[in-house]
């Protein structure tokens with residue numbers, strides 16, 4: 001990882017297979033990967049501009065941004081939007097132009113704008129001194145006119161207060177909403193994290209991670225985010241580690257009991273809507 005104040009450069013090593021669920025998003029990205037090739041030029045297909053991914057924290061938005069760069073084999077530039085906003089008059093615009101120039105110089109690349117709502121939610125509101133609106137204007141024009149292949153991945157926990165212009169066609173190619181994982185998705189996410197960490201016989205002892213084992217965990221984790229499922233796996237391992245013994249199913253079940261999902265209220269709301277529908 002290399003940092004220049006506004007941008008953080010990296011070459012993440014994450015595969016699409018490291019993301020459980022988010023099938024539509026993954027399929028879309030895989031299909032779009034080919035559209036910046038020479039072959040696509042022959043068909044006059046424009047290079048993809050970017051995606052906006054919104055949804056609950058801990059459900060894989062950041063993970064997706066990193067994965068795009070690995071699977072397209074291009075560098076990832078993470079933009080710290082907070083750093084763009086500078087106290088000095090004129091500096092914010094200079095910072096924004098600097099970011100755009102750097103990204104274009106590094107093309108092809110992925111420009112990941114994390115928590116974009118923090119930068120642009122106030123655009124046009126009475127509290128905005130004009131800086132956010134000007135930066136937003138610069139950004140939108142660039143999104144529409146950019147010729148270099150700089151694929152923008154913007155992630156947001158909440159898009160309710162983002163300016164509608166950002167959501168209009170032609171800015172982002174697609175907007176994806178990332179929801180809590182379903183039970184089938186939880187199975188895959190748990191499998192991913194168990195496989196990553198349970199790779200040694202000492203830790204496993206006689207425990208076999210089969211369908212029954214997974215099912216027991218999946219049933220008890222309704223409303224858990226991907227990040228919380230990962231946390232359950234780590235907490236279960238810690239349980240066994242601190243007692244210096246092989247892991248058992250009970251270690252994970254205890255870890256689940258000790259986890260209060262952050263979005264429990266949303267989960268209940270979503271469940272109620274689904275039951276009603």
Ligand code: ATP
Nearest residue numbers: 018019020057058059060061062063189226227230
């Ligand atoms: P935030 O807004 O808090 O950054 P996020 O949606 O970007 O949330 P991530 O940072 O991608 O969430 O998730 C945190 C971690 O949780 C990931 O690094 C990953 O290990 C795990 N995780 C989350 N979602 C998934 C998923 N769908 N599949 C596999 N692992 C996941």
